[in-house]
Amino acid sequence: MTEQPDKDPLFRSVQQHAARERRARKQGPPGVGAYLAQIGTLGWMIVTPGLLAMFLGRWIDRSFGTGIFWTAPLMMFGIGLGCWSGWKWMHRQ
Known part of the structure; x- marks a missing residue:
């Protein structure tokens, strides 16, 4: 079939x-402007989730006094999520 x-x-x-x-x-x-806009958008798509996750991890660590126990893994998760999001966005273009 x-x-x-x-x-x-x-x-x-x-x-x-x-x-x-x-x-x-x-x-x-x-044009060059279109390429620069695409690079800027891609950069923000990767950095923003990483920063938000890092701030969330820092808040959790301050609340429970756990050093950087949550900050580091959440920041890595956020950056990974941003990279995945950027990858999907680039393949839709």
Whole structure:
């Protein structure tokens, strides 16, 4: 039994790639400002969850007097979450 072409992930990927190629040919290459905006957005997507998680961990550590027991792992979790979010965002572009 064969799958319908529109449900095949490889077929959809090829269609998306072709659509991006057509759009790039029609619009031309993006400017320096567009690249800088993309880099800035990606940076904030990674840094913000890390900082928020670090502040949450610091608050928990101050409340319970546990040193950096929660700060370090929550900061790593936040950065990991930010990297994953940035990865997903880049693949949607």
